Amino acid sequence: MLESLLIANRGEIACRIIRTARRLGIRTIAVYSDADADALHVREADEAVHIGPSPVRESYLVGERIIATAKATGAQAIHPGYGFLSENAEFAQAVIDAGLIWVGPNPSSITAMGLKDAAKKLMQDAGVPTTPGYLGEDQSPERLAAEADAIGYPVLIKAVAGGGGKGMRKVDDPVNFADALLSCRREAASSFGNEQVLLEKWITNPRHIEVQVFGDKHGHVVHLFERDCSLQRRHQKVIEEAPAPGMDEATRAAVCQAAVNAAKAVDYVGAGTIEFIADGSDGLRADRIWFMEMNTRLQVEHPVTEEITGQDLVEWQLRVASGEPLPRTQEQLSMNGWAMEARLYAEDPAKGFLPSIGTLDTFELGGGARIDTGVEEGAAISPYYDPMIAKVIAHGDTRDAARLRLAAALDDTVIWPLRTNAGFLVKALENADFAAARLDTGLIAREGDALLPPADPSDAALADAAAALTPGGALAGFRLNAPVRAEANFLLNGHAHAVRYDPRLGDARPLEDVLIAEGGQVWEMTPWRVAGGAGGAASDGAILSPMPGRIIAVAVTAGQAVTKGQKLLTLEAMKMEHSLVAPFDGVVAELNAAEGGQVSEGVLLARIDHREG
Structure with missing residues (x-):
């Protein structure tokens, strides 16, 4: 070792x-x-x-x-x-x-599988089924257009050196072929330094099936069964699972053997993945599953294979690199239950999945699942690297058990102030087609905005959070033989809200910011006045700074009459603008805010008195 x-x-x-x-x-x-x-x-x-x-x-x-x-x-x-x-x-x-010892395949294997066109030719020679298409040397636009016509539309243009969804264009109509080819080549040259392309028949109901293979330095190659990575967004995997839904034993045997043959064709050593594209329009059938490419490394989604086989694939890598034979023979490998993995990213689905950069002030991941992460609370997500912050993996006896366990773990995730895709992942897991294993790579694109989490929490979540803001204990505002009522005024998404609630249901907490977590989404409720109870704010009409920030606008003057909800001033904090408004009709009795001034949390910015008479 x-x-x-x-x-x-x-x-x-x-x-x-x-x-x-x-x-x-x-x-x-x-x-x-x-x-x-x-x-x-x-x-x-x-x-x-x-x-x-x-x-x-x-x-x-x-x-x-x-x-x-x-x-x-x-x-x-x-x-x-x-x-x-x-x-x-x-x-x-x-x-x-x-x-030094290289923990990976032989360089010749990496080279052989590095270019998609050469790899497909190699696989054809090895008897591995490949997607119908064109792999020719003639890269002229005229020849490629003619080959696309012969294949039949829709076709897929792929960069031969591509990966990660880059350098790929689907073309539905020959009139668009020339522009798509130019765009694909431009992206391929920029990303990979190679503008060559191949053509493939577009599969109308595609599923992404991949097989984990492993070889050692003694000529042994085994597979560790398949994974389904069909749930994708813009060719990027979102949720992976093992085994593949709907895979019968005969089809599994054929596909996994094809993967082993592919690995043997390049004298493969170490961990690798053979990726297949399947036409799922009539279920998974061996004659409708074709080789797509090989990843000559450990995959991001390898934990789902570990969960169903009970094997540590990194340990396998280290043992093989040390010269040891594979830890298990093919006959000693078996599957147990089902596993799913979700990739948790610091990104904002509401803003086109743009990366969310900053510090993880709150980083709490749900229980009941395996968590693979490289960050912790207080860590910074920088703009220099991929914003994936964790992989959440759930195992269960059945697919539905694994799916629900994964959804529950993501639902309980609380990350702030960075935005994440947790809510999006929960919606995807709860999607009716995904739950029923009606899968293909276009599912997310078809569902569109239906998979985006809501912009605001539910009324029930708001009421629960409002109760948590009660500063006087669970019974604040309670009077014998009188209706129990309290009102919390707070800022949420930069807007003022007022929620009435039963304070007897609340938790005893000091007046502070509250994070609302629901369905994987997180919002910050910033209190600035709690009325109707024994522990109100500094005074009935006190307007306190909800957080440190800068006053960027003052809309009123001292002595001015105001109406409930009227904007008093605007605070800029955490790159967001927060409007502070009048809690009731009254008069600006005190004003301690000036435009451009920096303020600390809890500072009295203004005070509104009730109008007399």
């Missing part, structure tokens, strides 16, 4: 590898950029070395620096994780040439 290992990656996968290496007694060395100086993987490793500035091209992608670090720290081997340099054949060869 290896004694020391440098992990040429960061975040969640680095922490994942460290966890297994520690269990095996392997010393770990982490590398980090400026942005990751305080990252979790840096602290969890036995040793950590700074390798450069925050941009990946100046740190995590500088192979020479990583190899030099490995040698300087006495590391025996380098594990690339996934992404970054994991499928870079030149880097793999450089690691080997430096006298």
